[in-house]
Amino acid sequence: METKPVYVVSDVHLGGVPPATERAFRRFLDYVAEHASFLLINGDLFDFWFEYRHVIMAEHYRALAKLKDVVEAGVPIAFVGGNHDGWAGPFLRDEIGIALHEGPVELNLGGRRALVAHGDGVGSGDLKYRALKWTIRNRLFTGAFRVIHPDVGTRIAMLASSTEDKAEGGDKRGKNRAAFIRRWAEGELRARPEIDLVLAGHAHVASITEVERGRYYVNSGDWLRTFDYVVLPPGGGPPELRHWPAE
Numbered sequence: 183m184e185t186k187p188v189y190v191v192s193d194v195h196l197g198g199v200p201p202a203t204e205r206a207f208r209r210f211l212d213y214v215a216e217h218a219s220f221l222l223i224n225g226d227l228f229d230f231w232f233e234y235r236h237v238i239m240a241e242h243y244r245a246l247a248k249l250k251d252v253v254e255a256g257v258p259i260a261f262v263g264g265n266h267d268g269w270a271g272p273f274l275r276d277e278i279g280i281a282l283h284e285g286p287v288e289l290n291l292g293g294r295r296a297l298v299a300h301g302d303g304v305g306s307g308d309l310k311y312r313a314l315k316w317t318i319r320n321r322l323f324t325g326a327f328r329v330i331h332p333d334v335g336t337r338i339a340m341l342a343s344s345t346e347d348k349a350e351g352g353d354k355r356g357k358n359r360a361a362f363i364r365r366w367a368e369g370e371l372r373a374r375p376e377i378d379l380v381l382a383g384h385a386h387v388a389s390i391t392e393v394e395r396g397r398y399y400v401n402s403g404d405w406l407r408t409f410d411y412v413v414l415p416p417g418g419g420p421p422e423l424r425h426w427p428a429e
Contacts, residue, residue, distance in 0.1 A: 186219035192383025193404035198229030225264025225300030253279035301384030360385035367399035
């Protein structure tokens with residue numbers, strides 16, 4: 183039986199947060215390398231990530247090196263793309279060693295069967311966003327975007343980002359988004375008794391809800407204000423919501 187827990191984190195938004203937040207996250211990765219059996223990153227690790235064929239975004243090199251250290255320490259990492267970083271590819275997979283997934287996806291996490299989704303576009307609502315997501319993820323769009331100079335592409339993406347508003351508490355739709363994702367998760371748990379957990383992010387509101395006895399919906403919050411992460415203890419104990427200390 184595995185003696186170390188699984189760690190879950192989402193919505194760190196590296197590149198859109200202060201340098202102190204990235205330093206704190208790198209310390210968190212050092213801790214994970216020593217104390218975790220597995221790390222799940224459930225979307226929006228980066229405020230913007232797009233893999234060009236020969237260019238890697240310079241501002242992320244120290245975080246990428248830490249992720250590589252975690253893998254080399256023997257801790258597998260799974261990454262489910264979010265709405266800010268759903269264009270992961272060969273560099274993260276082959277050079278860093280991260281297993282890439284497009285959610286919703288079922289994963290075995292410490293003996294638990296988990297349904298994992300970042301949370302963007304889940305359920306049957308938000309048709310405008312679902313159409314946008316389909317557009318920006320298809321091969322024609324990504325091929326055209328790849329032709330744009332990386333400096334220009336990054337500038338466009340950062341202008342479209344609302345991370346700064348969320349960090350300042352201006353994300354007024356967050357609670358509505360959190361409620362929508364929770365309803366979707368509860369529906370999945372009730373409809374699929376073989377699933378032990380539903381894990382999501384995206385809402386920027388951390389929560390753990392026991393939907394049925396021993397079966398949970400978990401939202402891993404964010405690193406914009408509260409530096410949230412979730413621990414799944416070995417042996418199947420209840421999920422634990424924790425907060426990494428800021429500087």
